[in-house]
Each structure stands twice: as C-alpha cells, then as structure tokens.
Amino acid sequence: xxxxxxxxxxxxxxxxxxxxxxxxxxxxxxxxxxxxxxxxxxxxxxxxxxxxxxxxxxxxxxxxxxxxxxxxxxxxxxxxxxxxxxxxxxxxxxxxxxxxxxxxxxxxxxxxxxxxxxxxxxxxxxxxxxxxxxxxxxxxxxxxxxxxxxxxxxxxxxxxxxxxxxxxxxxxxxxxxxxxxxxxxxxxxxxxxxxxxxxxxxxxxxxxxxxxxxxxxxxxxxxxxxxxxxxxxxxxxxxxxxxxxxxxxxxxxxxxxxxxxxxxxxxxxxxxxxxxxxxxxxxxxxxxxxxxxxxxxxxxxxxxxxxxxxxxxxxxxxxxx
Amino acid sequence: xxxxxxxxxxxxxxxxxxxxxxxxxxxxxxxxxxxxxxxxxxxxxxxxxxxxxxxxxxxxxxxxxxxxxxxxxxxxxxxxxxxxxxxxxxxxxxxxxxxxxxxxxxxxxxxxxxxxxxxxxxxxxxxxxxxxxxxxxxxxxxxxxxxxxxxxxxxxxxxxxxxxxxxxxxxxxxxxxxxxxxxxxxxxxxxxxxxxxxxxxxxxxxxxxxxxxxxxxxxxxxxxxxxxxxxxxxxxxxxxxxxxxxxxxxxxxxxxxxxxxxxxxxxxxxxxxxxxxxxxxxx
Numbered sequence: 188x189x190x191x192x193x194x195x196x197x198x199x200x201x202x203x204x205x206x207x208x209x210x211x212x213x214x215x216x217x218x219x220x221x222x223x224x225x226x227x228x229x230x231x232x233x234x235x236x237x238x239x240x241x242x243x244x245x246x247x248x249x250x251x252x253x254x255x256x257x258x259x260x261x262x263x264x265x266x267x268x269x270x271x272x273x274x275x276x277x278x279x280x281x282x283x284x285x286x287x288x289x290x291x292x293x294x295x296x297x298x299x300x301x302x303x304x305x306x307x308x309x310x311x312x313x314x315x316x317x318x319x320x321x322x323x324x325x326x327x328x329x330x331x332x333x334x335x336x337x338x339x340x341x342x343x344x345x346x347x348x349x350x351x352x353x354x355x356x357x358x359x360x361x362x363x364x365x366x367x368x369x370x371x372x373x374x375x376x377x378x379x380x381x382x383x384x385x386x387x388x389x390x391x392x393x394x395x396x397x398x399x400x401x402x403x404x405x406x407x408x409x410x411x412x413x414x415x416x417x418x419x420x421x422x423x424x425x426x427x428x429x430x431x432x433x434x435x436x437x438x439x440x441x442x443x444x445x446x447x448x449x450x451x452x453x454x455x456x457x458x459x460x461x462x463x464x465x466x467x468x469x470x471x472x473x474x475x476x477x478x479x480x481x482x483x484x485x486x487x488x489x490x491x492x493x494x495x496x497x498x499x500x501x502x503x504x505x506x507x508x
Numbered sequence: 509x510x511x512x513x514x515x516x517x518x519x520x521x522x523x524x525x526x527x528x529x530x531x532x533x534x535x536x537x538x539x540x541x542x543x544x545x546x547x548x549x550x551x552x553x554x555x556x557x558x559x560x561x562x563x564x565x566x567x568x569x570x571x572x573x574x575x576x577x578x579x580x581x582x583x584x585x586x587x588x589x590x591x592x593x594x595x596x597x598x599x600x601x602x603x604x605x606x607x608x609x610x611x612x613x614x615x616x617x618x619x620x621x622x623x624x625x626x627x628x629x630x631x632x633x634x635x636x637x638x639x640x641x642x643x644x645x646x647x648x649x650x651x652x653x654x655x656x657x658x659x660x661x662x663x664x665x666x667x668x669x670x671x672x673x674x675x676x677x678x679x680x681x682x683x684x685x686x687x688x689x690x691x692x693x694x695x696x697x698x699x700x701x702x703x704x705x706x707x708x709x710x711x712x713x714x715x716x717x718x719x720x721x722x723x724x725x726x727x728x729x730x731x732x733x734x735x736x737x738x739x740x741x742x743x744x745x746x747x748x749x750x751x752x753x754x755x756x757x758x759x760x761x762x763x764x765x766x767x768x769x770x771x772x773x774x775x776x777x778x779x780x781x782x783x784x785x786x787x788x789x790x791x
Contacts, residue, residue: 306543310776321769322770325767394526435604439600
C-alpha cells in the first residue's frame with residue numbers, strides 16, 4: 188500500500204500540484220499579512236474542511252452515513268483540554284495524544300457499531316454522540332461538568348489558523364494520494380456491495396475499522412486546535428449536533444464521495460451563511476433549512492460531480508471509470 | 509414503597525406519550541422507509557396549537573379533536589410538496605431533507621414565539637390511591653395517549669385501509685398489483701404519523717413546559733422507542749414507549765436525573781447491537 192501512495196504522490200497531476208502550492212502560499216500569506224477577522228473566518232473554514240473530509244472517508248467513500256461525527260471533534264477538544272490543564276502536558280504533545288486517543292476510541296467502538304448499516308448506523312452514531320455528551324457532563328471532577336473547561340489562551344488566532352490550514356491541506360493531500368490504493372478501493376467496494384467485497388477476499392471489517400479510525404483522528408486534532416485557541420469548551424458546544432449537520436451539508440453540497448467536494452463545500456457554505464447572516468440576521472437559520480431541502484431536491488450529488496459532468500475532463504474520467 | 513409506586517405509575521404515563529409519538533415515527537418508517545427527523549417538530553407544533561386553542565377558551569383535551577385532523581392535513585400536504593420526492597431515495601437524502609424541514613420549523617417557531625417556556629394549565633393537583641399519589645394531568649394525558657395508540661393499532665389491524673397500509677409496508681409492488689395506490693397510502697401514512705405526533709404534543713403540553721426547541725428532546729426518545737420496539741413495529745413501539753418511560757423515571761429516582769437523560773441513548777445502542785429487530789420483532 189505505501190508503495191502505491193508513493194507512486195500516486197509522484198504521479199499527482201499538475202493541477203493538483205499547483206492547487207497544493209497555491210493553498211500553501213495562500214495560507215502563509217494570510218498567516219503573515221491577514222486581518223484577524225479573515226484569519227478566524229478561514230480558521231473555521233479550514234476546520235470544516237478537516238471535519239467534512241474526514242466524515243467523507245467513512246460516510247462518502249465507505250458508505251456508512253454517520254450522524255454523530257461531532258463526537259470525535261468534541262472528544263479531541265476535551266482530551267486536549269484535560270491533558271493540558273489536569274495532566275500538565277505541553278500542548279503539542281496533548282494534541283497528538285488527543286488524536287491518538289480518539290482514534291483508539293473509534294477503533295474500539297467500530298467493531299460493534301459498524302455491524303449496523305444504513306439508517307441504523309446513522310442513528311446509533313447520533314445516540315453515541317449524545318451519550319458521550321451526557322457522560323462528559325457527568326464526569327464533573329475531570330471535565331468540569333456542564334460548566335466546561337477553561338484554559339489559559341495558549342495559541343493565538345494566527346497560529347491556530349496556520350495549524351488548522353496545514354492540517355486541512357495534509358488531510359486532503361493524503362486522501363488524494365490514497366485514491367488509487369487498495370485501501371480506498373476496498374472502501375468503494377464496500378459501499379457498492381459489502382457482501383460481494385467480502386467474498387472477493389477484501390477484509391471488510393478491518394478496512395472499515397481503519398477507515399473509522401482515520402476519520403476520527405483528524406477531527407480530534409482539529410478539536411484540539413480549536414480549544415487551544417478559544418480556551419473554553421463545554422459539552423453543549425463540543426457535541427452540538429448542528430456541527431454534524433453542517434459537516435454533512437457541506438459535503439453533500441460539494442459532492443459526497445469526492446476528494447474535492449468537502450473542500451469546496453465549506454467555502455461555499457461559509458460564504459452563504461455569512462451573506463445570509465448579514466442580510467437576514469433573524470431568519471438565516473430558517474433559510475438554511477430551506478436551502479437544505481432545495482439541495483436535496485435539486486442537487487443531491489453535489490457541485491463537484493455536476494462540474495465534472497460539464498467539463499471534457501469529466502467526460503474522460505467517466506470513460507476511464 | 510408508595511414513593512416507588514408513584515414513580516412507576518408516573519413513568520408508565522409518561523411512557524404512554526412517548527409511545528404515541530414513536531408510533532407515528534415507526535409507522536412512517538415501516539411503510540415509507542423514511543426516518544422523519546422533523547417528527548419532533550410536529551409534536552412541538554401540536555403543543556402550540558393546543559396552547560392557542562386552550563388560550564381562546566377551548567378545553568385542553570377537546571383541542572385534540574380540532575388539532576388532530578388539522579395536522580393530518582398538514583402532514584399530507586408536506587408529503588405532497590416535498591417528502592414524496594425522497595421516497596425510495598438513499599437514506600441520506602431523506603434524513604437530510606427531513607432535517608432541513610426540522611431546522612426550518614424550529615427557527616420559524618423561535619422567530620414567531622421566542623424561546624420562552626409555556627405550559628397549558630389544566631387539572632392541577634393529584635389523585636390519592638391509598639398512599640400512592642398520581643398527578644391528575646399526567647393520569648388523564650397518559651390514559652388518552654394509550655387510548656389513541658390502541659385505536660390506531662385497531663385501525664391498522666382491522667380496517668381495509670389499515671390492511672392496505674400493511675400491504676404496502678410488506679411489499680409495495682405486490683400491493684400495487686393488487687390495485688392499491690401506494691402514493692395515496694404514503695400520503696395517508698405521513699398524515700397519520702404527523703397527527704399522532706401532534707396529539708402527543710397536545711397531551712405533553714398539559715404536563716410539561718415547552719418551547720419551540722422541545723421537539724429535539726422528544727425525537728431522540730422517540731428514536732429509542734422505535735428502535736427498542738423494532739423499527740416499523742407499531743405494537744412494539746407501544747410496549748417499548750411505556751418501558752422507556754418507566755426505566756427513565758426509575759433511573760432518575762434511584763440513581764441520578766442527569767444519567768436518566770442518557771438512558772434513551774444507551775437503549776438505542778444496546779438494542780441495535782444485541783437485538784436489532786426489537787423486543788417484539790422477528791425479522
């Protein structure tokens with residue numbers, strides 16, 4: 188598999204290389220010269236790129252639609268906060284610990300949970316996120332309960348933006364080079380037909396657990412960076428179902444099961460919600476609901492596949508696929 | 509001992525309202541294969557409808573006679589306008605669409621009525637059976653909820669329409685070949701499900717303070733009941749709803765009321781893992 192990754196990295200198209208370089212240049216330019224308002228806006232866009240891309244691994248590529256993805260983000264934030272404030276770890280180590288801890292948690296719950304499929308898995312994940320929220324609220328001595336945890340502000344908005352953007356770029360590039368590997372192809376096979384995949388010799392359970400752990404690791408780090416910057420987290424924010432739903436909407440809008448969909452989605456969504464917010468401060472959430480319904484009715488496969496169908500590049504890809 | 513009996517009875521009555529709400533959810537899932545994430549919002553609208561009517565002088569329980577048909581029509585309309593288009597689509601699409609509907613209704617509700625808590629005042633005080641005290645409003649609401657659930661069950665089992673609904677749930681294509689118009693059945697089912705949610709809301713509004721956000725608390729309990737009873741199993745939802753009500757009350761009495769909030773989620777996860785067909789189900 189790692190040989191495939193290396194080859195895919197060498198064979199990345201010019202468009203991809205140019206895109207990665209310009210994303211890096213853009214990040215550095217805003218890191219040194221951007222106004223704090225734009226840095227914090229881009230910080231949340233980058234965070235949602237991480238969340239949406241990681242949700243897309245388990246739900247887009249492997250086809251296990253999760254309605255509780257926020258649980259990994261919230262756990263990452265809480266683990267980071269607890270490791271820094273209670274255990275006294277330096278924050279970079281705490282971030283890594285939060286990522287690994289959450290990935291291990293995901294791998295442990297994956298085996299029972301991924302036996303469910305379809306809407307049953309979606310509901311079980313929803314319930315899991317809520318159960319973890321109640322658990323953390325209850326574990327008051329460690330987590331501060333419903334009042335949350337305060338930290339000293341450790342990371343400024345510029346540094347947080349830089350870390351989050353680099354994390355997002357790493358994840359997107361990783362997914363791009365994973366495309367033509369056995370790992371990713373097994374996930375697509377599982378999405379099409381799990382039984383047939385297993386009978387072809389794909390270790391479906393193992394692949395699903397790996398995909399689940401991967402899709403838990405990155406949001407946990409993003410949650411950690413978030414709390415290092417905001418210096419406060421409580422259970423209501425950390426496990427807010429609205430975050431899960433934003434993730435799903437952005438990915439579906441961009442194009443579920445594509446690498447670029449979860450990148451385009453957050454930009455479009457944030458632009459839309461900033462404009463709606465400015466124009467209609469009171470009814471923007473209701474309008475968001477309308478937008479969701481319209482999205483499902485008129486653009487269920489998302490922007491990226493629609494664009495791909497338009498361009499000649501897309502046609503060649505479809506022939507090849 | 510009498511305190512424990514009061515707790516159990518109170519749980520039974522609360523559970524009857526859960527069962528009524530979940531009955532609508534499980535009916536819609538069983539027939540249409542759609543998980544209606546906006547189901548709790550119909551409960552919330554039912555609360556407000558009862559609140560208005562009670563405010564304009566109608567007896568709170570009599571409001572159900574007005575709200576239930578009105579919500580049946582609303583559900584049928586929502587089906588025709590939007591839900592119709594996601595029947596048979598991948599589950600993500602129906603989940604997202606009903607979720608969009610839910611956000612829309614909640615936020616319109618917040619704009620219209622603000623987030624403040626309201627309560628329909630009706631029957632204060634308690635009946636005493638020996639040492640066992642039972643709140644009057646809870647007793648009346650719980651018994652009516654059970655009556656409506658049983659009537660709905662009888663409708664599904666005994667009438668031609670009910671038979672047609674069960675036929676479509678069993679196999680849509682065969683039902684269509686027997687001359688059943690599945691589109692009309694879907695409209696009927698979505699209308700009935702919505703009416704059940706609104707009836708549950710009307711009853712709950714006499715027990716609980718509510719705000720436009722109440723649907724979200726209830727939808728998760730309704731999920732737990734639906735899963736525990738076996739998704740699509742109406743009788744299962746009735747039994748499971750009452751069971752969940754009792755367990756929640758017992759946990760909050762014996763252990764802690766904060767943990768009681770997690771009971772529903774633990775029930776969902778355990779049921780899905782151990783007995784995904786539900787307590788009454790044979791798949």
